[in-house]
Amino acid sequence: MALIEVTDLYKSFGDVRAVDGVSFAVEEGTIFGFLGPNGAGKTTTIRILVTLSKQTSGSAFVAGVDVSSDPHGVRSRVGYAAQATGIDGDLTGYENVVLQGRLHGMSKREASEEAVRILEVISLSDVQERRAGTYSGGMARRLDLAQALIHRPSVLFLDEPTTGLDPQNRHAMWQYLKELNDGGMTIFLTTQYMEEADELADDLAIIDQGKIVVEGSPGELKRGVGGDSVTLTLRPGSGPDDVASVAGALESLVGADRVKTIDNAVVAHLVDGSSRIAEIVRAVDATGVPIGRLELAEPSLDQVFLKHTGSRLRVEEVKPASRLSRKRRRT
Ligand SMILES: Nc1ncnc2c1ncn2[C@@H]1O[C@H](COP(=O)(O)OP(=O)(O)OP(=O)(O)O)[C@@H](O)[C@H]1O
Ligand SMILES: [Mg+2]
Incomplete structure (x- = not known):
């Protein structure tokens, strides 16, 4: 009800x-x-x-x-x-x-x-x-x-x-x-x-x-934001070809979206990413490129807000505590 x-x-x-x-x-x-x-x-x-x-x-x-x-x-x-x-x-x-x-x-x-x-x-x-x-x-x-x-x-x-x-x-x-x-x-x-x-x-x-x-x-x-974000960071010393093949491996996964490379890391959005770790690792392993780190993050409500309003919902975390009002006594 x-x-x-x-x-x-x-x-x-x-x-x-x-x-x-x-x-x-x-x-x-x-x-x-x-x-x-x-x-x-x-x-x-x-x-x-x-x-x-x-x-x-x-x-x-x-x-x-x-x-x-x-x-x-x-x-x-x-x-x-x-x-x-x-x-x-x-x-x-x-x-x-x-x-x-x-x-x-x-x-x-x-x-x-x-x-x-x-x-x-x-x-x-x-x-x-x-x-x-x-x-x-x-x-x-x-x-x-x-x-x-x-x-x-x-x-x-x-x-x-x-x-x-x-x-x-x-x-x-x-x-x-x-x-x-x-x-x-x-x-x-x-x-x-x-x-x-x-x-x-x-x-x-x-x-x-x-x-x-x-x-x-x-x-x-x-979930409406479009999947969890997956970040794969390659080991130091890897080259642009390595980054490209890892990006290709992620792109081949079902439901992958917005695959981007940032220096020696590849970031993608993946539907149900957090329950597909094994699948991600298998796809990347097949490229033969050594991976330093794998990170998965759920989208935040900040991303939801951004998607629907085009702006960020930024709030200062610490505001002065509200002062007590001195109401007139009622008896
Ligand atoms: N009594 C009022 N007279 C004129 N404008 C008002 C009055 N009360 C609210 N407003 C205006 O209405 C809008 C909504 O205000 P409201 O206080 O509902 O926002 P809010 O979401 O509670 O914001 P906050 O997070 O700052 O408390 C604002 O533009 C505010 O200036
Ligand atoms: Mg208010």
């Missing part, structure tokens, strides 16, 4: 078409990745799905509920962690989570019990009595996640959950998200990181300039 169903969604800000005719569906129990560069329309889409913004046209259903006609129905079913952290630095971690539960209409006792449970799951119990303003970037992001989970939503929306985190904290967050998903939670996340989409998403859509350019599982998308 599709838990999120988006059809022909548009959102304009004046002349800017932030979301330009987007359609997709997210199956229950899966992790769906929305991958795209700055300004692609990720946040605009997610804000429509969690009913913080209204679409210009098109429809979106979340957990069977229409975001336009029943925003309250949607809000009770979704958890949302925004791109900028939404925690109050003056409150403790525990108080932040309880507050969120109360805002969702939970009783004091229910919110308190659930907060304790979630803070444990998300490894924040040790620091739950500390002011959230003293948390590290990784802890703050986890607290955002805890807040999004307090009312036991059936779908979790996360806008760039690991942007600004160091690799260790990013991997820890991935682990939490996988565990939540293993427990049955449907997760929609946006990211600018290809490794993140690759690691987490069952299905992903690549969005650029408000449009989905391609959609599928990471494996399907990578």
Whole structure:
């Protein structure tokens, strides 16, 4: 069953078409990745799905509920962690989570019990009595996640959950998200990181300039690039004739494409290359040219992005951690 169903969604800000005719569906129990560069329309889409913004046209259903006609129905079913952290630095971690539960209409006792449970799951119990303003970037992001989970939503929306985190904290967050998903939670996340989409998403859509350019599982998308790359490096001292005969041997293989020579190496793309090592070695061995090294690499999502948009999806890996917002206290 599709838990999120988006059809022909548009959102304009004046002349800017932030979301330009987007359609997709997210199956229950899966992790769906929305991958795209700055300004692609990720946040605009997610804000429509969690009913913080209204679409210009098109429809979106979340957990069977229409975001336009029943925003309250949607809000009770979704958890949302925004791109900028939404925690109050003056409150403790525990108080932040309880507050969120109360805002969702939970009783004091229910919110308190659930907060304790979630803070444990998300490894924040040790620091739950500390002011959230003293948390590290990784802890703050986890607290955002805890807040999004307090009312036991059936779908979790996360806008760039690991942007600004160091690799260790990013991997820890991935682990939490996988565990939540293993427990049955449907997760929609946006990211600018290809490794993140690759690691987490069952299905992903690549969005650029408000449009989905391609959609599928990471494996399907990578296979669509046209095979694994095979690099054969010849031993030092080999000549142009040797390189040419190795290139010829690779070209003769079924499904080989884009065979290129670079100095004393030959690079080719080969469908299912990683499961055809023996065949590659036999073909090259028959030429009698001694080989120094054989390397096989799967295509990356970067290549997928390049193929479909003509540009690279380059993101600085380390951005400053997002600062805690100092929201006015609500009591
Ligand atoms: N409130 C707004 N008013 C005017 N333009 C907006 C507004 N919100 C977003 N935009 C524009 O819409 C486009 C999409 O923005 P959006 O924030 O959805 O991108 P994004 O994919 O989330 O980018 P990032 O990775 O930087 O967060 C951008 O051109 C942005 O400038
Ligand atoms: Mg954004």
